[in-house]
Amino acid sequence: MTLPDPSAWPVDDPVADQSVDVLAQRAAATPDATAVVDADDGSVWSYAELDDRVAARAAAIESVAQSDLAGGRVALLLGTRPAVADLFFAVGRLGASAVALNVELPTERLRSQAARAEVDLLVCERATEEAATAVAPGDTPVASVDDPGSDAVASLALGENGSAGRVEPSGRPLDDERVVMFTSGTSGEPKGVRLTRRNLVASAVGSAHRLGVQPGDRWLVCLPTYHMGGLAPIVRSTLYGTTTVVQREFDAAATARVLDEFDATAVSLVPTMLTRLLDAGWGPGESLRFVLLGGAPASRELIERCADRGVPACPTYGLTETASQVATATPTEASEHPDTVGRPLRPTTVTVVGDDGTPVEAGESGELVVSGPTVAPGYLDDEQTAAAFDDLGFHTGDLGYADRDGRLWVVGRVDDAVVTGGENVHPARVADALRDVEGVADAAVVGLPDEEWGERVAALVVPADGSRDGGTAGLTADGVREAVRDRLAAFAVPKTVGFADDLPRTHSGTVDREAVRERLESARDRG
Known part of the structure; x- marks a missing residue:
């Protein structure tokens, strides 16, 4: 049994009366339904x-x-x-x-x-x-x-x-500010994003369109609630009348137990978390309907592991400025269209624009601009707002493209492009090529200053278990470069290659690019 089709809801309908408190409305409608479960001590609160x-x-x-x-x-x-x-x-x-x-x-x-x-x-x-x-x-x-x-x-x-x-x-009113949440700040001072109640409700409705809602849903929150990935399920579950299960901190073994013990039907994770769960031998229980996978790109290898293990992984692309999800792929889409983040959620619109600010054709890369009711009115700083928001929507700074069926691919950041010898290199595409190399588990690519080329392409590579022994066996910098020469233009082949046990990441799961640069500086002379 499912709830009424969310496609029948106008975006404003759940809170059409602006004087209505969402929680008070839910408590009046379903007072005995379970609202929150504390996974750490088993406490339960009804609405x-x-x-x-x-x-x-x-x-x-x-x-x-x-x-x-x-x-x-x-x-x-x-x-x-x-x-x-x-x-x-x-x-x-x-x-x-x-x-x-x-x-x-x-x-x-x-x-x-x-x-x-x-x-x-x-x-x-x-x-x-x-x-x-x-x-x-x-x-x-x-x-x-x-x-x-x-x-x-x-x-x-x-x-x-x-x-x-x-x-x-x-x-x-719906359009008054409801929450301020700071971005991860991987390339500068974090911005304070001003989100409204309309943004949060529209995000909940859009997510329901894509993922569906069932009366017995239990959404496990083990992401930090000071990020949208952790806060959004609390808001959504209250609107839906379903349950939020809160775990204070992610731990692969403990989270695997919580997923099973509390019959979780949904969980939000970043790729690193899901990888650790799979490495720990976890497999999904019968109740699990989806794993919303965001915060960072999900590698092709991870999606393949999920398919093999029966994990219903839904790669998603979202931002704080859009109250979480922009686009989300179903498990089938993720398997059949590698690296896609799926189609935009209703009623979100994503426009891909070129350097001149005009829309490009399907298949062409450009900056992703998002518009619709999930888009924040701006930042705390007016100058930052003016720089990122205009009549077309929110200029994400992300590079991507769409196919003719509307599926999106995200390939990097506008300001992450490496200009080496006058040629533009998109780090995400180089990283994808590196991940296809046997023995490579993950990779991050950045630009480092170079006196001859202006910038040089540099890669921090995470070897798969057993593929590297102190740098003398298995993967080597020269071996990695040689392996991608037939997949990349000569100018895109990394001139510097460093190795690490894992990639430095922010708490939201995004690769910390400044930390990657710092690690690679030490490998420059060896590159």
């Missing part, structure tokens, strides 16, 4: 219970802030845990915007982001309390969802503020 928790959190936040937060911002400095759901919906109930801060960032970076977002309150947990008090701007109050360890930190712990009364939903 009625989650609504009560949110009411208590909202009242406590309002008491601590001692001001009207409508139109304001509340920063959340927490790891992945069920309390994130409480706080996200409580902040929205107060008419404020949640600012998601990455707990892994250094103090100075967090202080900069909190200041740029001009937050009115900073919420932490016991593990981040010290950092929170250090990064809160000026006299901004700090409160913890746990018992505070300092008198300077107020308490939002449930049970202490329940008598403060229920907070009525603010009824802010």
Whole structure:
């Protein structure tokens, strides 16, 4: 049995009455349905219970802030845990915007982001309390969802503020800001993306079109909730009336157990996570309907392993600026059309434009420009907004192409192109050729300064197990170059080749290109 066909929904329909709080609406409709499961201790909350928790959190936040937060911002400095759901919906109930801060960032970076977002309150947990008090701007109050360890930190712990009364939903318009989320920042200062409730709802509806929704769905969240991949399932499940299972941290063995124990039907992972699950011997249970695979390109080898193991992997292309998914491939598409990320989700539009800003023909590469209701209104910084958003849509900076059936391929970044001896080289295409070399598990390609050529193509290669022994057996730099000479133009063959046990990545799974460059600098003289 499935829910009513999502294709019949207008994008605004689930929240057509702008005064309706999505969680309050869900709790009224299906109060006894399971909302959240804590995979670490087995705790379970129905939608009625989650609504009560949110009411208590909202009242406590309002008491601590001692001001009207409508139109304001509340920063959340927490790891992945069920309390994130409480706080996200409580902040929205107060008419404020949640600012998601990455707990892994250094103090100075967090202080900069909190200041740029001009937050009115900073919420932490016991593990981040010290950092929170250090990064809160000026006299901004700090409160913890746990018992505070300092008198300077107020308490939002449930049970202490329940008598403060229920907070009525603010009824802010759909197009008001709902969350600020910072990009990964692999090539510069992360941008603060301003997403609206309309963006989040449109993303949920578009995802339902592609992946389907069943009443018994249980979506496992083990990605950080300060990234869209971790937060989006919480919002979507609430809209659908299905269940979110929250695991505080990914671990291959523990996550494999959680997937089976809680009969997960869906999970969001980055390719590195899925690779580790497969390496640990995991296979999908009967309940699993899909693995939403994003954050970084999924290699052809990984998709083939999934097909062999019966894992329903759905490679996806998405961005923070589009509230998660832009395009998603079905498992069949992924197998039959290698490296595709599938067709754009309804009603998202992707236009491929050339250097002159005009659309190109099918099969031609260009920058991907995304438009539709999932696209954010912009960044915290007006200049950054003006540079990336225009009447055509959001200019992603990603290079790609589409076939005549509308399937997308992403081949790299506009600013990642390596110009060597006057020739343009797309790193993603070189990396694809390297991954096809026997004994190569993965690769990343960047440009390094070169006095003769302007830039040189450089590759960091991850050997497959047993293919390299201290650099003297199996894979060598010369051997790798020779293996790709018949697959690449001479100018695209890497002049520098380095080896590593794995590729440096951000927490969202994206290759950290600056870290790759640093590693390759040491291999330059040997290249």
